[in-house]
Amino acid sequence: MAAIGRFQKGDEIFHAKVVDGEVFRLYGDVFGSPSFDKKPMKLKGVRTLTPVAPTKIIAVGLNYADHAAESNLPVPTEPVLFGKWTSAICGPNDDVEIPRNSKKTDWEVELGVVIGKEAKYVSEADALDYVAGYCVINDVSEREWQLEHGTQWDKGKGFDTFGPIGPWLVTKDEIADPQQLSMWLEVDGHRYQNGSTKTMVFGVAELVSYLSKVMSLQPGDVISTGTPPGVGMGVKPAPVYLKVGQTMRLGIQGLGEQQQRTVDAK
Numbered sequence: 001m002a003a004i005g006r007f008q009k010g011d012e013i014f015h016a017k018v019v020d021g022e023v024f025r026l027y028g029d030v031f032g033s034p035s036f037d038k039k040p041m042k043l044k045g046v047r048t049l050t051p052v053a054p055t056k057i058i059a060v061g062l063n064y065a066d067h068a069a070e071s072n073l074p075v076p077t078e079p080v081l082f083g084k085w086t087s088a089i090c091g092p093n094d095d096v097e098i099p100r101n102s103k104k105t106d107w108e109v110e111l112g113v114v115i116g117k118e119a120k121y122v123s124e125a126d127a128l129d130y131v132a133g134y135c136v137i138n139d140v141s142e143r144e145w146q147l148e149h150g151t152q153w154d155k156g157k158g159f160d161t162f163g164p165i166g167p168w169l170v171t172k173d174e175i176a177d178p179q180q181l182s183m184w185l186e187v188d189g190h191r192y193q194n195g196s197t198k199t200m201v202f203g204v205a206e207l208v209s210y211l212s213k214v215m216s217l218q219p220g221d222v223i224s225t226g227t228p229p230g231v232g233m234g235v236k237p238a239p240v241y242l243k244v245g246q247t248m249r250l251g252i253q254g255l256g257e258q259q260q261r262t263v264d265a266k
Helices: 065-070 143-147 204-212
Strands: 003-009 012-019 022-027 057-061 080-084 096-098 109-115 131-138 169-171 182-187 190-196 222-224 247-252 256-264
Touching: 003 022, 109 182, 109 204, 109 247, 131 222, 131 247, 131 256, 204 222
Parallel strands: 057 222, 096 256
Antiparallel strands: 003 012, 003 169, 012 022, 057 080, 109 131, 109 222, 131 169, 182 190, 182 247, 247 256
């Protein structure tokens, strides 16, 4: 189909198709057979939201062998799963809050997989039939709360604004192979991450199938599939973490770009 965005103008929230920078309003179910205006909208006063509003975000840890190595952790034999709370979700260009007293807030560019129809006990061979499309995610992480306050990663992954998603849901027909996408992330113009989905340990189809065996996946749910090397925690000789007043830019081939400014937590 195309790149689909979700927008807000005043109190109204709506989906639209994005073609060559022009926006055509969508009518109907974004996961069904929607129709579109024939004339583009004017974007003055319009804010870009997350392309979907998921009931849950399931994230996958250490899903790139080279990222596991920089983290000094073994490559997992089964997917490492954790959740990101829906209160962490924010738009692709919204500010990211540095939590109070945080000294170890980090970045992670990730491929997001958006579910298009209910998936339960699906085979790996059929798994991509349940995918609506793909998006960019920044899995912002506070490493002290993730790794130094017990064994539950969720605590360090779920702060408010730690889940920028978008800008677009790019439908799967536009992406020939989700395992051949380049991805990158910069902080203040310095490129820290420069990877590819081809180095995933568990690919998209395998993850959808695996997850559907332990939970039902609903339309709009998002799987955040892990990050390549180059996170701040892995910088040598000493880790580098985010500070207030910095700018993150990140993108994935064919899926668009995000940009966030870091601010003090409210």
